[in-house]
Amino acid sequence: MKVTSSEFVISAVGPKQYPEDGLHEIALVGRSNVGKSSLLNKMMNRKGLARISSRPGKTQTLNYFRVNNMLYFVDFPGYGYAKVAKTIKEQWGKMIEGYLKNRKELRFVIQLVDIRHAPSKDDIAMYDWCKQIGIPTVVVATKGDKIARGRWLQHTKVIRQSLRLRGDDTIIIFSSETGQGKDELWGEILRRLRAGDSEAETDKAHGSHAPAQETPAPAMQKND
Template identity: 50%
Template sequence: MVIRSCNLETVCGPTSTLPKNDLPEVAFAGKSNVGKSSLINAVMNRKSLARVSAQPGKTQTINFYNINDEIYVVDLPGYGFAKASEKERERWGKMIETYLNTSDMIRAVFLLVDIRHTPSANDKQMFEWMAYVGYDPIVIATKADKIKRSQLDKQIKILREGLGADKDTIIVPFSSQTKQGLDTIQDFLDQVIEN
């Protein structure tokens, strides 16, 4: 996909009304610090339109990026942020749930998990819940630059088993540093735009 324009069009906090968009939406979910905003910057070919930080919990709102007036890329707040209060965590969880449950325009849902680790209980819960709501989540295994190529198959297997994903679930190794996997993600977005 060629990026002709992209801008942060809508930012939703816990009390905001979600937008009724008339373009397809693709949503990116995953625990705090997994690399959602970095991935979205890579997709948009921008260094810092989506805010990235060493501190987890940076994205606390649902951010809708309009790309080319063709598609919305949706950056969801990270879940499982340890330092957040119970109340905050609950609020973010509700926001994510409400969005995934109520938007009519979601055409693809991506779940990001760190390629190095066994998925957390929250990751598994999110994956199961996405499937339950009726999505076929595409799993993105982030920070692929942090492992050796020889470890790749083993880590993908650990992710698949840890999430309880079947063999048909697509798992894409990705790195926002090396851009490994970026073309695959762009292909998914192109498919959404074309349909």
Template identity: 50%
Template sequence: MEIKQAEFTTSAVLRSQYPTDNRVEIAFVGRSNVGKSSLINTLTNRRKLVKVSGTPGKTKLVNFFLINNEFYFVDLPGYGYAKVSKVEKESWGKVIETYLLKREQLKKIVLLVDCRHKPTEDDIIMYKWIKYYNYDTVVVATKIDKLKKSEIQRNLKVIKDTLGLQQDDQLLTFSSLKKLGKEELLQVMEETLTEAKD
């Protein structure tokens, strides 16, 4: 799949603010500073489609981007940023869970984890949420350019074991810096769109 067109559509907190045109949605979620904005920019070949913030935890809204005039990328708030109050963390959690609740247009969730670190408690909770709401998921280990090749496989096993990935879950690797894993992730998305049409 080639992304030729990508544009920001709307930001939302409430369900009533979500798009109502029933296009397929692919959502991205991960903890703050995992490289979510950079990954979406890399996939869409747009350097500034999603603002890459120097301050983690900036995204507090659900942001919708129309892709190829056909489907949406949905950027969910980053979680797990330590310097945020408990009340604010809970409000982000509600924003994410509100979106996940019975969103029929949502066909795939891309869960980003940092390949350099063991998944956090927040990552585990997020993965369990995705499974609880019965969504297809692909887990993407980001920032692989920061590891030696010999470390990557070992770290992927830690990610699999810590999250308790199921057999039908996909685990891909990605580097926004070197554009590694881009084609594989776009291929997964193309398959999702094809299945949604059937």
């Protein structure tokens, strides 16, 4: 997709600050230092738009980025960083749980994992939680340039097996350095948005609505 406009909109701490224009929203989740900011900058063709912090765990809000006036990327706080205070982690958990379970504009989650390592307990807990509450997920294996291309299949197999990938969920290898996976990820985003719009029209025509589910947020580990 050709990105003609991208901008940071707001760092939201609760529903009252979320945009009200009804655009599609795609949440980005992952461990601290997994490369969410680098991915966002590459996807939006804007160096430095999403700030890359030297202090893991610094992001404590839901950061909204609008692209082409058609969708928002919603950058979540990184999880799994031991030095973040317990009270802050609890605040994150409540904010994230409320957003994922109640935000009607949310279409799916992009979960980032480091291709060089097997998914952590936090990665697995986050993926499982998204499945329990019925949120589609695209898994992006970041830092693809850090290992030889010939080892990609081996590493993605470990990720797939560790997360126990379900249904239509896919893995895309990404590198913010080389641009590997950028076009593929945009293609997957647009495919899912079109499919979601078609399903919404069908549901509207038949008057059906999915029942709300009450699944508690996973207990994230304090340490890596």
